Amino acid sequence: MALSGIQIYKMLPQTNCKECGFPTCLAFAMKLAAKQVELSACPYVSEESKKQLAESAAPPIRLITLKADGTEVKVGNEVVMFRHEKTFYNKPGLFLRLKASDPDIAKKVATADAYKVNYVGMDFNLNGYAIEADGDLSAAVKAVREVTKRPLILIGTDAAVLDSSLSLLSGESTLVYAADSSNYESLADVAKKHKASLVVKADSLDDLADLTQKVQAKGVEDMVLDLGGKNLGEWLARSTQARRLALKSNFKPLGYPTIFFAAQNGLDKEAVYASQAIAKYAGFVVIDTFAPEMIYPLLVLRENIYTDPQKPIQVQPGIYEINSPKPESPVLVTTNFSITYFAVANEVEGSGLPAWLVVTDAEGMSVLTAWAAGKFDAERIAKAIKGFNVADKVSKKRLVLPGHVAVLSGEVEEELSDWEIRVGPREAVDLPAFMKQALN
Numbered sequence: 001m002a003l004s005g006i007q008i009y010k011m012l013p014q015t016n017c018k019e020c021g022f023p024t025c026l027a028f029a030m031k032l033a034a035k036q037v038e039l040s041a042c043p044y045v046s047e048e049s050k051k052q053l054a055e056s057a058a059p060p061i062r063l064i065t066l067k068a069d070g071t072e073v074k075v076g077n078e079v080v081m082f083r084h085e086k087t088f089y090n091k092p093g094l095f096l097r098l099k100a101s102d103p104d105i106a107k108k109v110a111t112a113d114a115y116k117v118n119y120v121g122m123d124f125n126l127n128g129y130a131i132e133a134d135g136d137l138s139a140a141v142k143a144v145r146e147v148t149k150r151p152l153i154l155i156g157t158d159a160a161v162l163d164s165s166l167s168l169l170s171g172e173s174t175l176v177y178a179a180d181s182s183n184y185e186s187l188a189d190v191a192k193k194h195k196a197s198l199v200v201k202a203d204s205l206d207d208l209a210d211l212t213q214k215v216q217a218k219g220v221e222d223m224v225l226d227l228g229g230k231n232l233g234e235w236l237a238r239s240t241q242a243r244r245l246a247l248k249s250n251f252k253p254l255g256y257p258t259i260f261f262a263a264q265n266g267l268d269k270e271a272v273y274a275s276q277a278i279a280k281y282a283g284f285v286v287i288d289t290f291a292p293e294m295i296y297p298l299l300v301l302r303e304n305i306y307t308d309p310q311k312p313i314q315v316q317p318g319i320y321e322i323n324s325p326k327p328e329s330p331v332l333v334t335t336n337f338s339i340t341y342f343a344v345a346n347e348v349e350g351s352g353l354p355a356w357l358v359v360t361d362a363e364g365m366s367v368l369t370a371w372a373a374g375k376f377d378a379e380r381i382a383k384a385i386k387g388f389n390v391a392d393k394v395s396k397k398r399l400v401l402p403g404h405v406a407v408l409s410g411e412v413e414e415e416l417s418d419w420e421i422r423v424g425p426r427e428a429v430d431l432p433a434f435m436k437q438a439l440n
């Protein structure tokens with residue numbers, strides 16, 4: 001059970017020496033309970049207290065890391081049931097499943113590996129590959145390793161086959177799927193030997209909790225749960241129950257991330273199944289279909305669920321050049337909320353019209369929200385124009401404000417008296433027409 005601030009305080013030296021950066025031990029204890037500081041910041045904690053505090057500080061859902069040649073996927077370490085309570089930290093890894101018997105396996109992996117999509121300034125791609133041992137697993141692993149550096153999941157039940165395939169992946173952290181009540185001893189030995197993580201599966205949460213304890217007793221700490229379930233509803237119920245037990249009751253036998261196979265119940269629903277797994281609460285989502293039209297929305301969904309709700313996605317404030325602007329090109333201004341920035345930048349770029357785009361620091365808010373919060377006003381706009389030396393780049397000082405903040409035009413004119421202030425359209429989609437008609 002997580003300790004309260006008062007319980008932690010009782011284990012601290014209580015000298016209020018301030019060396020941790022807090023005025024009192026109690027203040028430090030409160031921060032520690034909220035997991036906002038590291039215990040190591042206090043140099044005077046006794047060894048006994050350290051042990052007790054470390055136990056209570058262990059994450060309720062174990063962090064599992066898969067690694068291969070510089071790329072890695074981290075899942076688990078989550079602390080809340082609902083994103084709005086704090087945030088979700090580690091995005092589920094999206095893996096593509098392939099069969100070892102497929103003669104085109106390397107070609108398929110190479111194609112999937114090259115897939116990259118940009119969403120509001122961020123590059124997304126698949127996280128790795130799951131190889132099913134229905135043929136020569138070692139040969140498939142060798143072939144796949146030649147075309148990708150991403151982590152792997154090896155799917156099989158034969159400990160000897162998994163052992164020799166894992167030997168080809170030394171120095172990596174791989175996930176092995178899956179140990180059940182019939183084979184957990186041999187698979188746990190293999191996982192331990194190769195420092196691999198091990199998926200544990202059972203038909204009920206009770207059986208799963210039993211099995212994780214047995215696997216742990218064999219010396220394997222890094223586990224992932226396959227919750228089973230006959231349909232989407234059952235999987236969702238088990239996923240929610242396991243997470244609740246881990247987070248609310250600190251029930252360690254189920255305190256591991258989960259894996260979900262989205263194609264298990266029919267390919268036609270793969271996208272729906274994968275979406276639910278991303279939302280609630282899979283650590284690894286395995287898909288069978290490489291289809292960019294399915295993968296892109298899954299990646300965007302994942303990004304939106306795993307961004308910190310208190311920190312909007314932002315772009316760097318500054319002056320951006322669109323379509324090689326010239327000194328006579330107009331200057332547009334907007335905020336640094338990335339969706340706002342990309343809406344404006346994409347419309348102007350698509351039109352082929354050159355422009356300077358000044359992005360102000362509005363703490364990541366959209367135009368109207370920032371204006372209402374006092375983060376996008378005449379003073380800030382003028383500060384950005386002066387701070388980024390925009391006047392040095394242009395011969396014609398024309399500044400276009402977003403239509404939603406037309407009310408600011410008078411104040412901006414006062415702040416930037418040598419500039420011509422124009423009010424642009426409310427929507428980014430109308431910018432090209434406005435630029436063609438009103439700025440010539």
Ligand code: SF4
Binds near residue numbers: 016023045
């Ligand atoms: S460093 Fe340790 S003893 Fe000193 S105030 Fe902080 S918590 Fe208390």
